[in-house]
Amino acid sequence: MKVGLRASDNPRAKGAKVINLELFRAKAAESSKRIGVLLINPGGPGGSGFDAARSLATALPATIRNHFDIVGWDPRGTGRSTHIQCGDRLDYLFNVDTAPDSATERRALERVSKRFAETCAKKSGDLLSNVSSFDTVRDMESIRSALHEKKINFLGYSYGTFLGALYARDYPKRVRSMVLDGAVDPSLSPEASLIEQAQGLGRSLKLFFNWCDSSNNCAIGARRASRGYEALRLAIDKRPLRLKNRVFGPTQFDLAVSSFLYSGEAGYEYLAAGLEELLNGDPATLLESADAYVGRSSSGNYDGSWSAFLAVNCLDGPSLGNEVELAAASNRAGIAAKDFGAASVGLGYPCAAWGAKALLGDAQPISAKNAPPIVIIGTRDDPITPVTWAEGLAAQLGNGHLVVAPGAQHTSYPSRDGCLDPIINSYFVRLRVPPDQASCPAPQVVIAKGFPVI
Incomplete structure (x- = not known):
């Protein structure tokens, strides 16, 4: 479907600037039981809603597939839709240290970040200023209208929870039900958000060390996994491995472990x-x-998801500031979250040279008190979106109902356990709102969905 490049653009007008949105739709398995559409966003930003919906069309519980059309779309700027273009050979961006510990390393990070930002501006043109989350929320309303639905049901993961909260705020009467899994807290400053996320990854890494210390199959050091890990990380930082046409350095190390x-x-x-x-x-x-x-594919081409991730985040804001301010933020983050803090800031360096001004000057809480009850899922040891973020969003919305799920994975639904899934299924199908602060016990087996949401 086609939407206007800007909110003021009529896509039907002659000569209008338009964006194409690619949608996936799997109709309800039992038409006689159909309730409506379940719109899905997997997060990112930059994640493919098309691919997520196609996957969830078989992975969601049968009762959901029976009652709802499963619909997903690649948001503007991403995937199969009209997308941001920043070049498809981006190894240079990750072959520098995003947690620099010398002036030389910092200058290298600044240089490649500026190169990336300038390439995005040159190749993407007007699109660069029109891929914000606020633009995407207007697209969600256009999708609802195009599907001839009076109201939507929404399932958002990670960054997708931000989109859902914005939609509930701006179009409260168009929401039938909404589940936000792995919630983002929009009231946090960008620095606080990055630090808390890095601290979450650090806690998750310690859980891995605990598992490793009790395992017979962990080669980095029985009963002292953390020491073995730190020595290995330091060795890669000092002397990255040079492969045929590739580098494996500290940035690749941190990205792999996080993944x-x-x-x-x-x-x-x-x-x-x-x-x-x-x-x-x-x-x-x-x-x-x-x-x-x-x-990145094995051929060396990048699919555009990382470019979209930065394009949306840089445009949304708030900004961490110029290169001097970024360096200071990197130092603070490295102290507050030693394993991943500085690198988390470093990955966002292109925003300092971005070709479009950030829309938000300050972080803002989101209230959607005029929308129906919204269910927020927080996973107890989520490495990416701490459960405290779910608590914060539930309080801000004014009608949020928090459900805490067990596990150390990022997001939880569907979980295939006997607690969380029945709660969410009943809410979607029967609008049965769970009591706030509901909590599920740890199951014997934790199954991770594996959607890549940043």
């Missing part, structure tokens, strides 16, 4: 295996994981 931690306990064995291979001089498993995290 495995997304899956919680389900990723521990794979992370341990990758670290063991690295100890033996082979970074293949970790490099493959880092590549997947940023959308």
Whole structure:
């Protein structure tokens, strides 16, 4: 479907600037039971809603698939829709240290970040200023209208919870039900958000160490996994591995570890295996994981998801500031979250040279008190969106109902356990609102969905 480039653009007008949105739709399995559409966003920003909906069309519980059309779309700027263009060979962006510990490393990070930002501005043109979350929320309303639905049901993961909260605020009467899994807290400053996320990854890493110390199959050091890990990370920082046409350095290391931690306990064995291979001089498993995290194919081309991630975040704001302010923020983050803090700030350096001005000057809480009750899922040891963020969003919305799920993975629904899924299914189908602060016990087996949401 086509929407206007700007809110004021009529896509039907002659000569109008338009954006194409690519949609996926799987109709309700039982038409006689159909309630409406379930619109899905997997997060990112930059994640493909088309792919997520196509996957969830078979992975969601049968009662959801029976009652709802499963609909997803690639938001403007991403994937199959009209997308941001920043070049498809981006190795240069990750071959520098995003947690620089010298002036030389910092200048290198600034140089490649500026190159990336300038390339995005040159190749993307007017689109660069029109891919904000606020634009995407207007697109969600256009999708609802195009599907001839009076109201939507929405399932948003991670960054998708921000879109859902904005939609509930701006179009409260168009919401039938809404579940926000792995919630973002919009009231936090960008620095606080990055630090708390990095601290969450650090806690998740410690859970991995605990698992490793009690395992017979963890090669980085029985009963002292953290020491083995830190020594390995330091060695890669001092002397990155040079491969044929590739570099495996500290940035690839951090991205790979983060990627495995997304899956919680389900990723521990794979992370341990990758670290063991690295100890033996082979970074293949970790490099493959880092590549997947940023959308790099084996041919060396990038799929655009990382470009979209930065484009939306830089445009939304608030900004961390210029390069001097970023350097100070990086130092503070490195102290507050030693394993991932500085790198989290470093990955956002292109925003300092971005070709479009940030829309938000300050972080703003979101209230949607005129919308129906909204269910927020917080996973107890979520490595990416701490459960405190879910608590914060539930309080801000004015009608949020928090459900805490067990596990150390990023997001939880569907979980295939006997607690969370029935709560969410009943809410979607029967509008049965769970009591606030509901909590599910830990299941015997945790199954991670594995959607890559940043």
